[in-house]
Amino acid sequence: MRLPMPALGIGLLALILTMAMSSWLLFLSVLLIMALAYQLGRRRAIAQVGGPTKIKRLHSLPAYHGLYAALWAGIPALFVMGLWIGFQDQVIIAQVIDALSPTQIEGLSPGQFNLLISDIRNLATGNIVSAQVTSELQAAADHYNRLRALSRIAMWVVVLALALGATLMVWLQIHPSLRARNRVESITLAIMIVFSSIAILTTLGIVLSVVFESIRFFKLISPLEFFFGLTWSPQIALRADQVGASGAFGAVPLFVGTLVISVIAMLVAVPIGLLSAIYLSEYASRRVRAVAKPLLEVLAGIPTVVYGFFAALTVAPFIRSLGAWLGLDVASESALAAGLVMGIMIIPFVSSLSDDVINAVPQAMRDGSYALGATQSETIRRVIIPAALPGIIGGILLAVSRAIGETMIVVMAAGLSANLSINPLESLTTVTVQIVTLLTGDQEFDSPKTLAAFALGLTLFVVTLALNVVALSIVRKYREQYE
Amino acid sequence: MNTMVETMNRVTDALSAVELAQERAFCQTVGDFTVPNPRMTCRDVEVWYGPKQAIRRVNLDIGRNEVLSMIGPSGCGKSTFLRCLNRMNDTIPGCRVTGSIKLDGQDIYDKKLDPVLLRARVGMVFQKPNPFPKSIYENVAYGPRIHGLTNSKAELDELVETSLRKAGLWDEVKDRLDQPGTGLSGGQQQRLCIARTIAVAPDVILMDEPCSALDPIATAIIEELIDELRANYSIVIVTHSMQQAARVSQRTAYFHLGDLIEVGETNQIFTNPQHKLTEDYITGRFG
Numbered sequence: 065m066r067l068p069m070p071a072l073g074i075g076l077l078a079l080i081l082t083m084a085m086s087s088w089l090l091f092l093s094v095l096l097i098m099a100l101a102y103q104l105g106r107r108r109a110i111a112q113v114g115g116p117t118k119i120k121r122l123h124s125l126p127a128y129h130g131l132y133a134a135l136w137a138g139i140p141a142l143f144v145m146g147l148w149i150g151f152q153d154q155v156i157i158a159q160v161i162d163a164l165s166p167t168q169i170e171g172l173s174p175g176q177f178n179l180l181i182s183d184i185r186n187l188a189t190g191n192i193v194s195a196q197v198t199s200e201l202q203a204a205a206d207h208y209n210r211l212r213a214l215s216r217i218a219m220w221v222v223v224l225a226l227a228l229g230a231t232l233m234v235w236l237q238i239h240p241s242l243r244a245r246n247r248v249e250s251i252t253l254a255i256m257i258v259f260s261s262i263a264i265l266t267t268l269g270i271v272l273s274v275v276f277e278s279i280r281f282f283k284l285i286s287p288l289e290f291f292f293g294l295t296w297s298p299q300i301a302l303r304a305d306q307v308g309a310s311g312a313f314g315a316v317p318l319f320v321g322t323l324v325i326s327v328i329a330m331l332v333a334v335p336i337g338l339l340s341a342i343y344l345s346e347y348a349s350r351r352v353r354a355v356a357k358p359l360l361e362v363l364a365g366i367p368t369v370v371y372g373f374f375a376a377l378t379v380a381p382f383i384r385s386l387g388a389w390l391g392l393d394v395a396s397e398s399a400l401a402a403g404l405v406m407g408i409m410i411i412p413f414v415s416s417l418s419d420d421v422i423n424a425v426p427q428a429m430r431d432g433s434y435a436l437g438a439t440q441s442e443t444i445r446r447v448i449i450p451a452a453l454p455g456i457i458g459g460i461l462l463a464v465s466r467a468i469g470e471t472m473i474v475v476m477a478a479g480l481s482a483n484l485s486i487n488p489l490e491s492l493t494t495v496t497v498q499i500v501t502l503l504t505g506d507q508e509f510d511s512p513k514t515l516a517a518f519a520l521g522l523t524l525f526v527v528t529l530a531l532n533v534v535a536l537s538i539v540r541k542y543r544e545q546y547e
Numbered sequence: 548m549n550t551m552v553e554t555m556n557r558v559t560d561a562l563s564a565v566e567l568a569q570e571r572a573f574c575q576t577v578g579d580f581t582v583p584n585p586r587m588t589c590r591d592v593e594v595w596y597g598p599k600q601a602i603r604r605v606n607l608d609i610g611r612n613e614v615l616s617m618i619g620p621s622g623c624g625k626s627t628f629l630r631c632l633n634r635m636n637d638t639i640p641g642c643r644v645t646g647s648i649k650l651d652g653q654d655i656y657d658k659k660l661d662p663v664l665l666r667a668r669v670g671m672v673f674q675k676p677n678p679f680p681k682s683i684y685e686n687v688a689y690g691p692r693i694h695g696l697t698n699s700k701a702e703l704d705e706l707v708e709t710s711l712r713k714a715g716l717w718d719e720v721k722d723r724l725d726q727p728g729t730g731l732s733g734g735q736q737q738r739l740c741i742a743r744t745i746a747v748a749p750d751v752i753l754m755d756e757p758c759s760a761l762d763p764i765a766t767a768i769i770e771e772l773i774d775e776l777r778a779n780y781s782i783v784i785v786t787h788s789m790q791q792a793a794r795v796s797q798r799t800a801y802f803h804l805g806d807l808i809e810v811g812e813t814n815q816i817f818t819n820p821q822h823k824l825t826e827d828y829i830t831g832r833f834g
Contacts, residue, residue: 428677436744
């Protein structure tokens with residue numbers, strides 16, 4: 065059976081048109097043009113010197129000419145495409161709003177206005193709409209759809225024109241003396257700079273957003289109250305007459321709780337980590353070391369949520385019953401349980417870093433000590449540990465900053481109530497736990513309650529950053545000493 | 548034709564290598580390796596690193612109040628032998644020492660002997676100055692402290708001072724004893740290491756190329772110091788510099804590929820070597 069040709073043609077056209085709507089296809093087309101540009105550039109370079117046997121006369125190898133063409137064909141086109149996809153919706157929405165009759169927008173609160181826009185958008189894409197579908201709304205949605213289709217076609221035209229135009233431009237440029245190799249190197253360098261700035265800018269963005277939200281918080285609550293207040297009860301009422309409509313944002317109980325739990329964690333992690341590092345680096349035979357070191361580092365690979373329920377379901381009840389047996393009153397979510405488990409989690413940080421710095425102490429130090437008739441333990445105590453101490457302290461500080469920022473274990477095992485106490489048997493709460501509780505569930509994003517999370521986050525960030533900077537500078541200084 | 552010649556050459560090379568190995572297998576030390584009233588006596592000492600033999604049947608005495616220098620090309624085993632004398636080789640995994648080494652008649656490889664105590668009697672100075680990252684004072688006080696040699700702070704102060712004086716460093720550092728030892732110059736660091744060794748009152752001081760990291764002036768100071776130290780200690784020094792061996796030592800031992808080839812008075816070794824290998828080395832034909 066033969067399909068009539070016109071029908072086949074129309075079907076094919078329809079297929080191409082539907083596919084043409086997809087940005088993926090455009091992306092693939094650009095890639096295709098890049099491949100084409102590569103071949104064109106390469107061939108033209110070879111042809112210009114008169115065949116593959118004479119490529120010595122080219123400044124750069126043909127492949128560099130090809131790459132140069134491909135990069136030019138791809139980068140501007142893809143960049144424009146990215147911008148287009150990123151900003152088209154905003155532009156279209158602005159157009160749609162302009163087209164709306166003023167009566168529709170008049171007297172709307174920002175919230176209602178946003179709702180209207182999302183209604184138009186949902187209607188256009190066929191999702192559920194919250195309001196009554198009026199003819200005006202329908203008209204706006206149709207307008208929106210028309211603009212979107214137009215925008216897509218325009219994007220196709222512009223992007224393909226850019227890709228092909230750039231290819232042509234490079235094709236005309238190609239000449240035996242073109243320094244294609246150097247230009248490809250510069251473009252590669254530029255790409256790397258762009259990508260590394262993405263990472264840096266993201267970090268900067270996170271920090272700035274936290275800072276700005278914190279500033280908003282500190283406009284509502286004075287920093288004095290936040291940093292020195294002794295009561296933490298962030299209850300902001302939804303209605304003014306609600307019961308318990310008080311809000312107290314004194315973060316001292318949280319700082320104390322964090323401190324207590326971190327101290328317990330360090331009391332566990334430092335001795336165990338340090339002693340195991342000394343054993344592994346100084347005493348253990350190669351075979352023991354080969355097995356024990358990875359096993360110890362497995363501790364670092366356990367997801368913190370697993371530590372969390374280990375703490376909440378195993379350690380906390382155990383400590384509680386142990387306390388009961390000793391006649392002590394232990395809260396079921398004691399700081400001790402959370403601290404102990406957190407300490408175990410941090411052991412590999414301390415041990416691994418200490419092991420590294422102990423190994424970095426030159427053999428000459430050990431030899432010098434042995435040659436004076438010192439035993440192995442005297443050598444370790446009096447020469448190696450003092451020599452490695454800066455590095456060990458650096459490792460411990462890194463572990464502390466990890467302990468302070470740790471969230472999952474304390475969310476599951478430490479309490480929620482902000483008691484101002486240093487008794488590890490009581491239920492204490494930490495900064496991270498409070499951030500989680502403040503931001504969980506439906507929240508108003510401009511109430512002090514939510515903004516307090518940002519202020520806490522900022523405090524946490526500043527403290528851990530300071531610890532990390534100090535720790536890294538100590539470690540670096542120590543490294544310089546022996547190299 | 549060419550390949551024939553090449554093959555012939557290779558065969559003769561191989562034969563001479565076998566001959567050399569056989570010659571070395573029966574190599575007897577030339578010269579008298581004994582001294583009257585020795586401090587240390589080494590008999591049939593062999594050292595193995597795993598399956599590889601580093602030292603073969605070395606017999607050598609170390610006299611009192613003498614400087615014995617050990618020379619030879621790189622890898623000849625002189626440092627290995629030196630490290631046998633205070634059992635520093637114990638710290639190297641897979642190292643095995645056989646034969647007998649006696650200090651004042653006592654076998655230092657005796658199971659009952661504590662190598663830690665031995666090392667207090669046979670001190671060692673290393674190729675690269677290795678002061679501890681502590682103050683100058685603490686560097687010298689380290690040994691006396693761990694061995695409990697002094698009863699009071701005043702005694703310790705005195706011991707530190709006399710040790711630094713003997714090492715010729717006192718005048719240079721007496722005003723900055725609390726400064727880190729690592730802040731001294733290379734030559735001063737090496738003298739600090741010598742002072743540190745002297746502080747535990749050893750009988751023998753082993754020196755493993757002590758001047759190889761130093762400039763000529765610092766070297767001259769150390770060499771002078773070695774000559775002075777001879778009055779109180781037996782000194783064994785490994786050196787790559789034949790001039791240094793000639794300047795500081797009374798007896799010289801020449802090592803070659805794990806064998807002690809020749810030993811004798813330094814003057815005689817350098818002016819009238821008996822063994823061909825010694826002569827080749829001294830005259831700079833290899834090394």
